[in-house]
Amino acid sequence: MLKTTSAHNQEESTSINEHSFDGVNKELLNRLPSEQEKAQKSNNRNYPSAPFRPIQLHYNTHILILFLESVIYSLIALAVCIPVWIILIVLIPLGFTIKLVLRACQCVVLSQRQSSNAHVNCYPQPVDTNDLQWLQKKNHNKQVYQALVTMEKGLEIGKICELINTKLVLAESDFGELLYPRLTQKIIYFSCSGYCWTFDDNFAVENHVQQIKENICTQYDLQAYVSSMANKEMSFEKPLWEIHVLFDYGTFGDTLLMIRIHPVITDGISLLRILSRSLTDGHTSFDLKPRFGNKFLFLHTLYSICIGPLVFLQNKMKTTESNPLQNKELSGENVVAWSSPLSLVQATRLKEITRSTINDLFLAISASTLRTFLQQRKGIQNPYNVLANIPVDMGADRLYIKMGTGFCFNHIILPTNTEGVLPKLWEVKMNTDEFRNSPNAQVMFGAWWIAVKCLPICLCYKLWNHLHNQSICTISNLQGPDQVVSFCSKKIKSLRYWMPPQADQSLSISFLTYNGRVHMTVIADKAVIPNAHELTEIFDEKIRQLTGLLAHRYIPGDQAYLKLRLSDLSQTNNSNQDSDQSISELHAHVSSVNQQLSCLKSKLASSQEQSDESAILMEQVEALRQEFRGLIEELRKRESATDFDENVPFMSPSCSSTQV
Numbered sequence: 001m002l003k004t005t006s007a008h009n010q011e012e013s014t015s016i017n018e019h020s021f022d023g024v025n026k027e028l029l030n031r032l033p034s035e036q037e038k039a040q041k042s043n044n045r046n047y048p049s050a051p052f053r054p055i056q057l058h059y060n061t062h063i064l065i066l067f068l069e070s071v072i073y074s075l076i077a078l079a080v081c082i083p084v085w086i087i088l089i090v091l092i093p094l095g096f097t098i099k100l101v102l103r104a105c106q107c108v109v110l111s112q113r114q115s116s117n118a119h120v121n122c123y124p125q126p127v128d129t130n131d132l133q134w135l136q137k138k139n140h141n142k143q144v145y146q147a148l149v150t151m152e153k154g155l156e157i158g159k160i161c162e163l164i165n166t167k168l169v170l171a172e173s174d175f176g177e178l179l180y181p182r183l184t185q186k187i188i189y190f191s192c193s194g195y196c197w198t199f200d201d202n203f204a205v206e207n208h209v210q211q212i213k214e215n216i217c218t219q220y221d222l223q224a225y226v227s228s229m230a231n232k233e234m235s236f237e238k239p240l241w242e243i244h245v246l247f248d249y250g251t252f253g254d255t256l257l258m259i260r261i262h263p264v265i266t267d268g269i270s271l272l273r274i275l276s277r278s279l280t281d282g283h284t285s286f287d288l289k290p291r292f293g294n295k296f297l298f299l300h301t302l303y304s305i306c307i308g309p310l311v312f313l314q315n316k317m318k319t320t321e322s323n324p325l326q327n328k329e330l331s332g333e334n335v336v337a338w339s340s341p342l343s344l345v346q347a348t349r350l351k352e353i354t355r356s357t358i359n360d361l362f363l364a365i366s367a368s369t370l371r372t373f374l375q376q377r378k379g380i381q382n383p384y385n386v387l388a389n390i391p392v393d394m395g396a397d398r399l400y401i402k403m404g405t406g407f408c409f410n411h412i413i414l415p416t417n418t419e420g421v422l423p424k425l426w427e428v429k430m431n432t433d434e435f436r437n438s439p440n441a442q443v444m445f446g447a448w449w450i451a452v453k454c455l456p457i458c459l460c461y462k463l464w465n466h467l468h469n470q471s472i473c474t475i476s477n478l479q480g481p482d483q484v485v486s487f488c489s490k491k492i493k494s495l496r497y498w499m500p501p502q503a504d505q506s507l508s509i510s511f512l513t514y515n516g517r518v519h520m521t522v523i524a525d526k527a528v529i530p531n532a533h534e535l536t537e538i539f540d541e542k543i544r545q546l547t548g549l550l551a552h553r554y555i556p557g558d559q560a561y562l563k564l565r566l567s568d569l570s571q572t573n574n575s576n577q578d579s580d581q582s583i584s585e586l587h588a589h590v591s592s593v594n595q596q597l598s599c600l601k602s603k604l605a606s607s608q609e610q611s612d613e614s615a616i617l618m619e620q621v622e623a624l625r626q627e628f629r630g631l632i633e634e635l636r637k638r639e640s641a642t643d644f645d646e647n648v649p650f651m652s653p654s655c656s657s658t659q660v
Contacts, residue, residue, distance in 0.1 A: 047322055050384040050417050077307035084309040088450060095454040099194075124196035127187065127264065129452045130405045130445075134263040135187070135195055136461045140330040140504060140525065142233050145268065146226065147497040149257040150249075152490040157211050157245055160257075163488055164243065165205040167278050180274065182265045182403050186239050194457065200239055207238060212246040212258075222249070223336055226258065230334045230498065230523060234262045241265060254493065266403040268478045268497065269393060273401050280485040280492075304439035304446065311443045315411060316463075318470050323386060324378045325370070325472040325506055330525045337532035338496055339539050341517040346622060350546060352555045354422070356429045359477055362511050362520075363388075363432070364425035365546065366475055367414040369538045371424075374416065377534065383416045387471035389502055392441040408445040409502065410435070411471055421546045468503035480514035498523045509535075552629075586635045593631060597624045 171179040185197045234240045240262035351361045374383040395406025415427040451460045476499045496519045501508040506528040510521045522532045600621050
């Protein structure tokens with residue numbers, strides 16, 4: 001009886017323990033963090049804050065010290081250069097010969113396939129060396145350019161397909177060749193010769209131009225759709241481009257074209273030139289600024305041959321402090337956003353006042369935006385400086401358009417450790433000036449070519465991924481047409497584009513200028529930056545802050561003209577009657593401008609959405625404000641000159657000697 005009772009108690013306690021153990025297991029499983037919570041926890045961990053330091057101006061360094069530094073650097077570069085080039089002289093011909101032999105086997109393989117498959121053509125074109133960098137398969141960031149074109153309503157999907165097929169796909173040169181053959185070609189891979197272009201026999205423009213079926217009514221819906229498309233890879237079973245068309249969007253029923261194109265087809269500059277020259281009415285072309293690759297190309301090429309190996313080793317060994325934007329656990333889900341358009345006139349005024357460039361201005365404001373984001377959202381009091389990838393255009397200026405990648409990526413320091421927008425701009429200007437006077441762009445451009453010729457492509461990808469992962473983001477800037485262009489008599493209102501982040505980067509910031517306005521866009525990984533709107537809002541705030549700081553500054557060179565103008569005005573005020581009449585006219589003009597300014601402000605306050613109309617109103621308000629300030633300044637000058645003429649008598653020599 002005792003044994004039975006004890007056995008019963010043991011079984012009961014065992015069942016209770018098993019039940020309690022199961023409950024504990026379930027509770028523990030419920031408490032285990034999900035993948036999203038793990039990524040969020042890694043993002044929210046404590047990151048070190050940089051010590052505060054004074055800004056060091058390189059211009060204050062003694063010239064003798066700079067000379068000694070350059071001599072020592074040149075000696076070290078020569079010591080590294082000589083053995084490296086001896087090795088490369090052997091490896092480059094050897095690697096080139098091996099790949100040429102493998103490519104010769106390609107026709108044999110293709111001839112065997114052609115007997116069973118008639119769609120395989122015999123002489124495919126190998127992918128260019130600089131285009132191979134885009135053919136790496138990545139888990140997180142999808143390799144696709146996205147551009148959003150907003151235009152007037154009135155076109156149908158059939159008409160759009162016909163125009164694209166006629167003006168782009170079937171466009172021919174004077175010699176009867178296709179101008180843009182890659183639009184009808186797809187990429188295939190051969191184990192002996194690598195990636196090659198081949199024509200798609202099943203090509204149809206209807207498979208690439210499609211109407212968006214989703215119900216998209218608001219800007220939030222549109223951004224969600226663009227974000228979803230940014231997470232989809234391009235299919236290699238057909239040519240790597242597509243256009244999505246949305247009708248009746250927004251208040252004015254606009255037509256939207258979302259262009260998706262793989263970077264291996266062409267880069268952003270060539271794409272803009274193709275769309276402007278072939279697709280728009282009147283074959284509009286716009287003048288590009290002088291390309292970086294053509295300025296001092298010969299001297300920088302010679303210099304890069306001497307110090308190239310040392311520069312490449314320096315770029316590879318660069319290290320940055322731990323940063324929450326350099327998260328290795330990316331979700332692979334990207335989100336996009338864009339800011340309200342910025343007046344190019346306003347941006348040009350800011351860069352002329354600070355004697356910088358548009359690129360310097362955008363880099364400085366991007367650095368200030370990232371600093372504020374890291375302070376407010378990540379809790380870092382004083383972030384360290386970070387590295388950013390910038391694409392440097394190395395293409396030559398040609399009358400005809402050559403499809404392909406004509407740029408290379410280079411590192412530049414973003415001064416997120418510097419407080420204040422203007423000091424950041426000074427430091428960015430010093431960094432960019434140093435970069436322009438260095439052969440870094442030629443070194444990185446040539447290093448990729450040498451690596452592809454000597455090494456297997458998989459090793460090239462690993463090496464360049466390491467270089468890209470040293471930077472936290474990619475920042476690019478494209479120059480579009482200066483005036484409004486039209487497509488089939490429909491005006492194009494705005495242009496925006498997104499460059500994909502490189503390697504395992506979590507952020508890419510893009511700028512595009514069109515019709516006197518600058519559009520800033522952001523694409524970010526959701527695990528690192530869940531809400532990309534925060535960056536665009538901070539960017540708008542920094543623009544307003546910098547504009548306010550420089551509101552009363554004159555553009556260098558214009559102040560002398562203003563003094564000359566005011567001296568001429570004071571000389572014309574000898575007649576009191578004429579002076580009073582001109583002052584009264586100025587008062588009337590000031591009141592008229594003030595009334596116009598009040599009306600525009602009321603219209604701007606009534607428009608709630610960030611539409612193109614509100615952007616135009618903002619530009620008009622800014623122009624009237626500048627005119628109002630000029631009138632007030634001129635009015636004060638004339639009134640002071642009039643008071644001086646009335647109150648101070650003409651001083652004769654006797655009078656002056658008496659007063660002295």
